[in-house]
Amino acid sequence: MAHKRYTDPDPAIDAKVAELLSGMSLEEKIGQMTQRGMAPGMTDKHSPVTKGALGSTLGVFDTAKINEMQRRAVEESRLGIPLIVGNDVIHGYRTIFPIPLGEACSWDLDLIERTARMAAEEASAAGTDWIFAPMVDIARDGRWGRIAEGSGEDPVLDCAIARARVRGYQSEGLASGKRIVACPKHFVAYGAAESGKDYNTVDLSENLLRDVYLPPFLAALEEGAGSIMSAFNDINGVPASANSFTLRTILREEWDWSGVVLSDAHAVGELIDHGVAADYEDAACQAVTAGVDIDMGSAAYPDHLAAAVRAGKVSETLIDEAAGRVLRLKLMLGLFEQATVDESLTARLLGCREHRTLAREAAVKSMVLLKNDRDALPIKPAGKTIAVIGPLADHRRAPLGCWHCDGRPDDVTTILEGIRAAAADKARIIHIAGCGLGDDEHDGFDDAIHAASDADVAIVVVGEDADMSGEAQCRAYLGLPGVQEDLVEAVAATGTPTVAVLLTGRPLAIPTVAEDVDALLVAWHPGVEAGTAAADLLFGKANPSGKLAVTFPRAVGQIPIYYAHRSTGRPAHGEGTEDWNKPYKSRYRDEWNSPLFPFGFGLSYSAFVYDALQILTPAVRPDGTLRVRVDVTNAGDVTGDEIVQVYVRDVVASLTRPVKELKAFQRVTIAPGETRELTFEIPAASLGFTNARMQYVVEPGRFEVQVGPSSAEGLVGSFQVVE
Ligand code: GLC
Numbered sequence: 001m002a003h004k005r006y007t008d009p010d011p012a013i014d015a016k017v018a019e020l021l022s023g024m025s026l027e028e029k030i031g032q033m034t035q036r037g038m039a040p041g042m043t044d045k046h047s048p049v050t051k052g053a054l055g056s057t058l059g060v061f062d063t064a065k066i067n068e069m070q071r072r073a074v075e076e077s078r079l080g081i082p083l084i085v086g087n088d089v090i091h092g093y094r095t096i097f098p099i100p101l102g103e104a105c106s107w108d109l110d111l112i113e114r115t116a117r118m119a120a121e122e123a124s125a126a127g128t129d130w131i132f133a134p135m136v137d138i139a140r141d142g143r144w145g146r147i148a149e150g151s152g153e154d155p156v157l158d159c160a161i162a163r164a165r166v167r168g169y170q171s172e173g174l175a176s177g178k179r180i181v182a183c184p185k186h187f188v189a190y191g192a193a194e195s196g197k198d199y200n201t202v203d204l205s206e207n208l209l210r211d212v213y214l215p216p217f218l219a220a221l222e223e224g225a226g227s228i229m230s231a232f233n234d235i236n237g238v239p240a241s242a243n244s245f246t247l248r249t250i251l252r253e254e255w256d257w258s259g260v261v262l263s264d265a266h267a268v269g270e271l272i273d274h275g276v277a278a279d280y281e282d283a284a285c286q287a288v289t290a291g292v293d294i295d296m297g298s299a300a301y302p303d304h305l306a307a308a309v310r311a312g313k314v315s316e317t318l319i320d321e322a323a324g325r326v327l328r329l330k331l332m333l334g335l336f337e338q339a340t341v342d343e344s345l346t347a348r349l350l351g352c353r354e355h356r357t358l359a360r361e362a363a364v365k366s367m368v369l370l371k372n373d374r375d376a377l378p379i380k381p382a383g384k385t386i387a388v389i390g391p392l393a394d395h396r397r398a399p400l401g402c403w404h405c406d407g408r409p410d411d412v413t414t415i416l417e418g419i420r421a422a423a424a425d426k427a428r429i430i431h432i433a434g435c436g437l438g439d440d441e442h443d444g445f446d447d448a449i450h451a452a453s454d455a456d457v458a459i460v461v462v463g464e465d466a467d468m469s470g471e472a473q474c475r476a477y478l479g480l481p482g483v484q485e486d487l488v489e490a491v492a493a494t495g496t497p498t499v500a501v502l503l504t505g506r507p508l509a510i511p512t513v514a515e516d517v518d519a520l521l522v523a524w525h526p527g528v529e530a531g532t533a534a535a536d537l538l539f540g541k542a543n544p545s546g547k548l549a550v551t552f553p554r555a556v557g558q559i560p561i562y563y564a565h566r567s568t569g570r571p572a573h574g575e576g577t578e579d580w581n582k583p584y585k586s587r588y589r590d591e592w593n594s595p596l597f598p599f600g601f602g603l604s605y606s607a608f609v610y611d612a613l614q615i616l617t618p619a620v621r622p623d624g625t626l627r628v629r630v631d632v633t634n635a636g637d638v639t640g641d642e643i644v645q646v647y648v649r650d651v652v653a654s655l656t657r658p659v660k661e662l663k664a665f666q667r668v669t670i671a672p673g674e675t676r677e678l679t680f681e682i683p684a685a686s687l688g689f690t691n692a693r694m695q696y697v698v699e700p701g702r703f704e705v706q707v708g709p710s711s712a713e714g715l716v717g718s719f720q721v722v723e
Contacts, residue, residue, distance in 0.1 A: 001117065003170040004179055006226025006332050007258045013331045017324050020079070026306050026316065028052045028079065029323035034302045035262065035294050043068045049083065050076040053302065055326055056084040056130065056294065061406045063343050066127030070339040082339035084330060086130035088403050090149055093122035094350035095528060096400050096407035097359050098366040099505060100135060102524025104151035104549035106365035107643045107667050109164040115362050116168020118355050124176040125345035129333055132183045132229060134165035136216035140562040142553065143196025145473030148402050148505030150191065152549030153562045153599060155212050156662045159219035166223040175349060176341045179333050184220035186231035186264055188246050189213040193233060196559065198472045202233045210690040218255060226329055227260040230292055232267050239274045241267040247291030260325045262294045263287065269298030280304045285314045293322040351411055356529055363526035363533030369544035369603040376497045376518035378540025378605060379457055381423035387430045387455035388416050389448045389491055390462045391437045391484065392503045401505055401525025402470025411528045415461045415501060418531020422539050430455060437465055439482045445490050452494040459538065460488050461501045466525060469505025478509040478556050485513055492516040501534055507552040511596055540605065545641035547602035547710065551595045558591060563599040563711035564658035600710035606640030608670065609633045613707055613715035619722045622698040626682040626719060630707045634670040643667045646680050647711060649704040654691050660706060663687065684721060
């Protein structure tokens with residue numbers, strides 16, 4: 001499917017921009033640089049819209065109201081410049097898909113592009129032109145609530161997903177006849193906030209910035225994204241929304257990118273709170289000088305920028321450049337030709353059966369089976385008694401997750417409803433909540449224990465509510481909220497095979513739960529088809545295929561914990577053996593170094609066997625291609641999808657390097673007894689890093705390669721990079 005690339009050169013559009021600018025007042029130009037949410041009177045005759053004092057808006061879901069605003073902007077403002085309408089369509093518009101962290105666990109780029117396109121179809125039909133996504137922040141700290149919105153801890157997986165989402169969002173041929181522009185966010189390193197606390201300080205080396213946090217943004221922009229959102233946080237003391245190093249040196253000079261920079265909400269005004277701006281005028285000058293084109297929601301640009309220009313504190317050239325980029329985007333969106341949308345589309349498209357079918361596929365592929373002992377899964381329901389227990393078993397809101405846009409709890413098929421629909425005609429289903437989400441009482445436990453004792457299998461549905469992750473929803477403890485862990489323990493103690501279904505927006509530190517249950521399925525916040533997808537997997541109609549896009553810690557004290565860590569000079573080896581007790585090693589007294597569940601891990605009902613790893617290029621030049629081959633056999637008795645992962649280690653380099661880094665992956669379907677021979681072709685140029693002189697280099701020497709089912713295991717080999 002073709003998609004729009006918003007920064008491709010277009011001289012005709014450039015000429016139109018120059019013509020528009022030449023006839024605009026300073027206030028009208030700054031109007032294009034102003035974005036405000038809907039306020040009372042915004043559709044009135046004498047509103048900022050008709051005065052040309054607003055260039056874009058956000059947070060509007062009422063299509064008729066959007067059309068009214070667009071009509072006033074085009075027909076009643078002096079220059080007839082249409083608005084851009086933005087919205088946080090993070091994982092679906094009305095049809096809600098799994099949260100992005102969940103969808104990332106599918107490692108299915110085609111699926112991810114399709115859900116992004118489907119979200120764009122619905123958003124565009126409802127009048128949205130601008131999707132404030134993909135969120136591409138690398139995150140390695142589950143305490144940070146916004147880990148839910150991104151694609152996890154790894155740059156290679158995040159880059160691939162960022163590209164797929166931009167292609168999907170910016171698809172051509174949407175039913176509305178209009179276009180959508182994407183907005184990768186939050187530029188940059190927002191996920192590196194100290195102590196996992198939202199908006200907190202970010203202090204990191206430029207090497208790490210360039211090798212881990214910047215690449216997903218470059219990937220999104222290379223794919224044609226037409227805008228980017230500057231973050232709330234500071235970076236080494238300079239707030240991201242006043243940071244000329246990131247916004248001009250990197251974005252404009254190094255990457256030669258010509259799109260629109262939108263600040264995050266109030267981030268320009270918050271330069272005062274950061275302590276770098278004395279007042280709003282100072283904040284406005286710093287932000288526009290650094291390269292922020294649009295001020296989302298603060299008073300800085302609309303109320304103070306014109307005076308600053310007239311006082312000679314900031315050049316009108318900067319205003320022309322910023323306003324010009326906004327006008328260019330509007331022209332490339334086609335808004336001057338079509339600003340409104342056919343209001344009958346929403347009834348046909350939003351939440352339609354086709355979209356829900358895709359949501360079910362996405363949820364099935366996003367869920368990750370982390371444990372399956374005693375063949376607890378799949379459940380054969382015929383003649384069985386199934387106890388469905390837990391505060392989230394029939395919860396309507398939790399499956400929607402954070403940032404669920406126009407999604408509605410009534411649209412959700414709960415886990416219990418999915419189980420009943422799949423098995424009620426074959427099995428006896430008992431439902432007991434057992435406790436509330438935030439309870440500290442155990443008074444519902446007796447009924448739960450009785451139900452579990454009476455059942456052939458107990459399914460305990462636990463975890464976080466939708467609002468326990470997302471923006472400003474950070475947690476210092478990563479266990480299950482309330483008394484849910486006690487509930488799981490009590491149910492498992494009955495001896496009835498116990499399956500935990502975990503609804504969560506983040507990796508949780510739940511070693512006791514993982515120990516107590518026979519099977520553990522992480523469902524994330526799986527969207528409107530939560531129940532159908534969970535039932536598909538629990539009863540074996542579908543085979544689990546998801547693999548973790550983020551590490552699950554054993555304890556909060558291990559955080560940040562991620563697979564691509566460095567060796568240190570005193571690595572500890574051999575957990576559980578005598579080796580581990582050697583003194584003066586990099587380890588804890590009271591916890592292992594290893595995670596509860598590693599990046600890339602996920603079980604299947606199939607059994608995949610890896611064999612015959614071949615390093616086809618034992619020596620490769622920096623401008624050459626590393627080629628490796630492996631056989632993967634499905635030794636199980638059901639067809640399954642396996643996500644084969646290739647990790648590489650630069651064994652000796654001029655800087656310390658991660659013990660392994662993901663460089664390639666393939667998701668393949670393998671029938672029982674079938675062997676697939678997979679070949680990976682990896683540009684040697686991707687094996688480099690930013691050296692001490694801030695140069696990207698691929699250094700000669702010995703490299704190790706690991707090919708397998710997760711970051712923690714695989715067949716290993718080695719090769720040389722040669723000059
Ligand atoms: C929020 C978020 C950002 C979102 C914006 C508009 O504060 O940080 O991700 O796009 O404001 O809602």
